[in-house]
Amino acid sequence: MAEPQPVLEMTGIVKEFPGVRALSGVDFRLFPGEIHALMGENGAGKSTLIKVLTGVHTLDGGTITLDGKPVRIGSPLQAQQAGISTVYQEVNLCPNLSVAENIFIGREPTRAGRIQWKRMRSEAAKLVDRLGLDVDVTAPLSAYPLAVQQLVAIVRSVGTGDSDGEGSGTKVLVLDEPTSSLDRDEVLELFRLMRQLRDEGVAILFVSHFLDQIYEVCDRMTVLRNGALVGEHMVRDLDQVGLIELMIGKALDQLEELHDQQLHADVGEPLLKAEGLGRTGGVAPFDLEIKKGEVVGLAGLLGSGRTELARLLFGADQPDSGKLTVGGEAVSMSAPNDAIGAGIAFCSENRKTEGLVPDLTVRENIILALQAARGWTRPIPASQRDELVAKYIAALDIRPANPEARVGQLSGGNQQKVLLARWLITQPKLLILDEPTRGIDIGAKTEIQKLVVSLSEDGMSVLYIAAELEEVLRLSHTIGVLRDRKLVAQLTNGPEITTSKILETIASGEHQ
Amino acid sequence: MSATTRTPTTPESRTTSTSARLLGDRRLPVLVTAGLFLVMYIAGLSRYQNYGFGEPQVFLNLFIDNSYLLVAAVGATFVIMSGGIDLSVGSVIGFTTMLTAWLVQDVGLPLLVVVPISLSVGAFGGFLMGYVIHNFEIQPFIVTLAGLFLFRGLCLVISKESIAISDSAVSSLAETRISLGVGDLSIGAVVALVVLGVAFYVLHYTRFGRRVYAIGGNEQSALLMGLPLGGTKIAVYTMSGFCSALAGLLFMLYIQSGDPLHAVGMELDAIAAVVIGGTLLTGGSGYVLGTLFGVLVLGLIKSIIQFEGTLSSWWTKIATGVLLCAFILVQRAMTARKAT
Ligand SMILES: Nc1ncnc2c1ncn2[C@@H]1O[C@H](COP(=O)(O)OP(=O)(O)OP(=O)(O)O)[C@@H](O)[C@H]1O
Numbered sequence: 140m141a142e143p144q145p146v147l148e149m150t151g152i153v154k155e156f157p158g159v160r161a162l163s164g165v166d167f168r169l170f171p172g173e174i175h176a177l178m179g180e181n182g183a184g185k186s187t188l189i190k191v192l193t194g195v196h197t198l199d200g201g202t203i204t205l206d207g208k209p210v211r212i213g214s215p216l217q218a219q220q221a222g223i224s225t226v227y228q229e230v231n232l233c234p235n236l237s238v239a240e241n242i243f244i245g246r247e248p249t250r251a252g253r254i255q256w257k258r259m260r261s262e263a264a265k266l267v268d269r270l271g272l273d274v275d276v277t278a279p280l281s282a283y284p285l286a287v288q289q290l291v292a293i294v295r296s297v298g299t300g301d302s303d304g305e306g307s308g309t310k311v312l313v314l315d316e317p318t319s320s321l322d323r324d325e326v327l328e329l330f331r332l333m334r335q336l337r338d339e340g341v342a343i344l345f346v347s348h349f350l351d352q353i354y355e356v357c358d359r360m361t362v363l364r365n366g367a368l369v370g371e372h373m374v375r376d377l378d379q380v381g382l383i384e385l386m387i388g389k390a391l392d393q394l395e396e397l398h399d400q401q402l403h404a405d406v407g408e409p410l411l412k413a414e415g416l417g418r419t420g421g422v423a424p425f426d427l428e429i430k431k432g433e434v435v436g437l438a439g440l441l442g443s444g445r446t447e448l449a450r451l452l453f454g455a456d457q458p459d460s461g462k463l464t465v466g467g468e469a470v471s472m473s474a475p476n477d478a479i480g481a482g483i484a485f486c487s488e489n490r491k492t493e494g495l496v497p498d499l500t501v502r503e504n505i506i507l508a509l510q511a512a513r514g515w516t517r518p519i520p521a522s523q524r525d526e527l528v529a530k531y532i533a534a535l536d537i538r539p540a541n542p543e544a545r546v547g548q549l550s551g552g553n554q555q556k557v558l559l560a561r562w563l564i565t566q567p568k569l570l571i572l573d574e575p576t577r578g579i580d581i582g583a584k585t586e587i588q589k590l591v592v593s594l595s596e597d598g599m600s601v602l603y604i605a606a607e608l609e610e611v612l613r614l615s616h617t618i619g620v621l622r623d624r625k626l627v628a629q630l631t632n633g634p635e636i637t638t639s640k641i642l643e644t645i646a647s648g649e650h651q
Numbered sequence: 652m653s654a655t656t657r658t659p660t661t662p663e664s665r666t667t668s669t670s671a672r673l674l675g676d677r678r679l680p681v682l683v684t685a686g687l688f689l690v691m692y693i694a695g696l697s698r699y700q701n702y703g704f705g706e707p708q709v710f711l712n713l714f715i716d717n718s719y720l721l722v723a724a725v726g727a728t729f730v731i732m733s734g735g736i737d738l739s740v741g742s743v744i745g746f747t748t749m750l751t752a753w754l755v756q757d758v759g760l761p762l763l764v765v766v767p768i769s770l771s772v773g774a775f776g777g778f779l780m781g782y783v784i785h786n787f788e789i790q791p792f793i794v795t796l797a798g799l800f801l802f803r804g805l806c807l808v809i810s811k812e813s814i815a816i817s818d819s820a821v822s823s824l825a826e827t828r829i830s831l832g833v834g835d836l837s838i839g840a841v842v843a844l845v846v847l848g849v850a851f852y853v854l855h856y857t858r859f860g861r862r863v864y865a866i867g868g869n870e871q872s873a874l875l876m877g878l879p880l881g882g883t884k885i886a887v888y889t890m891s892g893f894c895s896a897l898a899g900l901l902f903m904l905y906i907q908s909g910d911p912l913h914a915v916g917m918e919l920d921a922i923a924a925v926v927i928g929g930t931l932l933t934g935g936s937g938y939v940l941g942t943l944f945g946v947l948v949l950g951l952i953k954s955i956i957q958f959e960g961t962l963s964s965w966w967t968k969i970a971t972g973v974l975l976c977a978f979i980l981v982q983r984a985m986t987a988r989k990a991t
Pocket residue numbers: 156157159160161179180181182183184185186187188228538539547548549550551552553578580
């Protein structure tokens with residue numbers, strides 16, 4: 140079969156950051172009418188390749204041709220004009236503008252230079268509808284949760300070019316981990332749209348750490364490792380195990396044993412006890428007991444109140460009813476500080492806005508919570524500090540393993556690990572992990588899950604929140620099921636509990 | 652079950668109470684300022700009724716006496732909305748009064764020629780500052796601080812003394828009044844209101860205006876969304892320079908002289924008016940109409956203190972300071988609410 144001409148061809152791409160060679164001579168091609176996965180571990184250089192393509196970073200070497208013609212793309216604007224629209228890894232929209240404006244800004248429908256607000260709103264509503272999303276397009280974007288913002292970013296990128304005949308229409312659509320905070324239904328909608336665009340001849344570059352999604356929707360893939368090209372394959376020619384081995388460069392050991400290990404572990408005396416704890420608009424009053432060394436998993440759909448429950452336990456939101464005891468003592472929990480004092484750590488799902496300080500180094504970010512716990516007047520001795528930081532960088536395999544690197548320059552997954560290290564270092568009694576594996580590659584996912592098991596063996600209790608039921612099932616001793624902001628069931632994990640059993644419980648809303 | 656149905660978590664949600672919705676509304680700060688103005692005005696009415704405070708002309712004088720401040724504050728609104736700051740406003744105003752006075756009085760050019768020259772000089776100054784800010788990625792605070800000193804210094808290059816203007820075109824223009832029936836407005840006030848109207852249109856109905864909001868909301872995102880960051884930022888500072896020069900012309904018309912020390916510190920009045928008018932100092936949120944009310948509130952404080960008679964004019968500054976603090980606290984409370 141003769142191959143058609145690629146719409147986009149990148150050859151010998153080199154990109155260097157101070158101290159890091161992020162891309163060394165990568166070749167990449169993209170054909171019209173295909174969905175092409177870009178695969179690789181955290182820090183492999185996927186986002187960097189995308190940013191070089193779209194003019195966010197300047198090229199240090201190599202060439203890019205579009206439709207057979209060499210091009211120089213100097214800014215995201217030029218990329219858009221050349222027909223490349225992009226959703227970057229971190230949601231990049233303006234929270235202060237309305238949903239409709241976020242979709243249209245830069246190409247608002249105008250007549251004689253005057254923005255036609257009515258037309259813009261109705262067109263935005265239409266585009267949003269196309270993704271099966273029900274939002275008020277006149278509301279400010281900041282009023283919606285991250286998942287919706289991500290969908291809006293997608294709507295924007297899909298809409299680019301076909302509004303009022305400006306630009307040449309989207310030829311290449313780049314989606315860098317668009318599914319990381321979406322739930323299953325939303326992912327399906329997105330896939331439907333992607334397929335539709337593919338059939339219209341658009342070339343789609345798709346990045347995701349969910350292998351199932353890759354196999355569901357992609358035609359071809361390119362694998363990167365440490366900034367170098369490993370290979371290009373048709374998806375149907377390469378199975379998951381083969382792909383993982385290409386990505387990490389070695390064979391993968393199994394997660395299965397983790398599950399058995401957890402099932403047979405026994406746990407200690409009660410650590411935390413919530414009685415009738417609740418908050419209107421947050422979660423309905425619930426009882427929950429977490430024992431020493433126990434892993435409690437929370438399962439439920441997006442928006443079912445998982446995060447809200449965790450925030451109550453941490454004192455980030457104030458409960459209006461019920462009480463909480465930790466280690467037998469009642470705690471007031473009027474602020475996160477009380478919770479930290481009681482030995483509770485909370486690793487938030489929203490690392491960009493709630494967690495990391497991008498301009499500080501890895502070391503400083505890791506040490507932040509420990510220093511806060513000790514009080515600012517008692518600095519940690521430098522040698523002890525460096526040793527601790529080195530230990531956690533190694534334990535979590537943070538790359539680059541350089542404590543002086545600025546966190547803002549790390550890849551998305553590595554940032555997540557830094558956040559985790561920050562809380563682990565305080566040696567909490569209860570560690571709350573809200574979506575700790577979001578945006579993390581398969582190797583690191585395994586690492587983090589192993590870590591949770593070993594922490595629990597050492598007597599740390601863990602509250603584990605994850606969208607992937609398999610993870611919850613694998614790690615937890617007890618599984619709390621949430622639905623419509625209510626804790627509807629608590630299942631003791633055992634051989635008879637399966638993901639479909641949990642799904643049933645979520646669907647029916649009661650323990651059968 | 653529809654997992655894709657979402658209602659906003661805060662403002663527009665139908666389930667939230669009216670008060671909560673009001674608190675989240677972006678228009679609230681403007682309404683508060685407008686309300687404050689109304690309350691102050693009514694208080695003034697009841698207190699100084701017998702001294703003629705109720706005359707329509709007293710109200711219209713607010714526009715006449717603050718026309719230059721309004722124009723300068725409109726320019727500052729664009730800058731602050733984009734997340735920047737312009738400290739050179741006062742100096743550019745002072746410099747423009749000197750330049751025009753010198754050109755009209757000593758060089759003898761007709762006003763019709765001098766006006767475009769002054770406006771271009773101001774706009775060019777703003778353009779240069781914007782260019783430096785964008786291309787060398789230097790804090791606007793630093794660059795416009797340099798502009799502040801530069802233009803103030805240039806005043807003294809023209810002359811160390813003040814220059815009184817005795818040109819007949821200038822004085823007849825300054826004395827022209829446009830009757831509104833109940834009272835009248837000066838040319839300066841009319842120009843200021845036109846500038847306000849144009850600014851409102853630009854901010855709300857042009858792509859440029861929306862880009863200013865976007866950049867103020869999140870500069871990095873705006874760049875990744877493919878908005879022309881550099882062009883917009885430079886245009887914003889150019890406009891601010893233009894507005895400052897125009898404010899300088901109005902000031903010259905109002906005072907009928909050029910002086911190297913005219914309008915010292917007026918950038919701070921302009922910024923205060925913008926903030927009291929409800930624009931967030933961090934950018935991205937606010938309305939130019941709010942700025943109008945900000946200027947009116949400041950103007951009203953001045954005239955109330957004049958009516959009071961015994962109070963020293965320093966009370967104007969004190970009242971401004973107190974108001975500014977209060978409004979920044981309100982802003983803080985509002986943004987904190989949004990963050991949760
Ligand atoms: N602005 C920057 N400055 C310095 N180094 C950077 C910068 N951006 C990325 N890097 C480095 O380049 C490498 C590749 O990062 P990149 O973000 O492309 O990874 P990725 O494949 O997208 O990973 P992830 O799956 O975690 O998103 C990493 O080592 C990262 O630390």
